[in-house]
Amino acid sequence: MTGPDPVQATKHALEMYRRMYAKAGDGIREAGGFSDPEQWRFDWEQSYTRYEWLDQMPTLGALTRLPPDKLAEVLEGVGAAIDERGGSFTMTYTTLAVTAVRTPSA
Numbered sequence: 001m002t003g004p005d006p007v008q009a010t011k012h013a014l015e016m017y018r019r020m021y022a023k024a025g026d027g028i029r030e031a032g033g034f035s036d037p038e039q040w041r042f043d044w045e046q047s048y049t050r051y052e053w054l055d056q057m058p059t060l061g062a063l064t065r066l067p068p069d070k071l072a073e074v075l076e077g078v079g080a081a082i083d084e085r086g087g088s089f090t091m092t093y094t095t096l097a098v099t100a101v102r103t104p105s106a
Helices: 006-031 050-059 061-065 068-084
Strands: 038-049 088-099
Touching (some): 006 038, 006 088, 038 050, 050 061, 050 068
Antiparallel strands (some): 038 088
């Protein structure tokens, strides 16, 4: 059994965020007092060692609510998967932003 296609999942997530940012841009326009909003996109990568990723994981989303024994189980499994990949991996990120300059009042 295979999971969802990660490329399609990424495209779907980016499209969802683009729509949200377009709505935010529309709100900025409607509010007035700002230049025309711009959408910015930054693609970047970050390499993580096993230790770095496992140190970060307890701060992520639903993992913050896991009881300690369940969190330890997740971290053990993820650590083993990272070890199987040579002890490190590179994560690809996309950062999206909407920006506008406040214009002087008349």
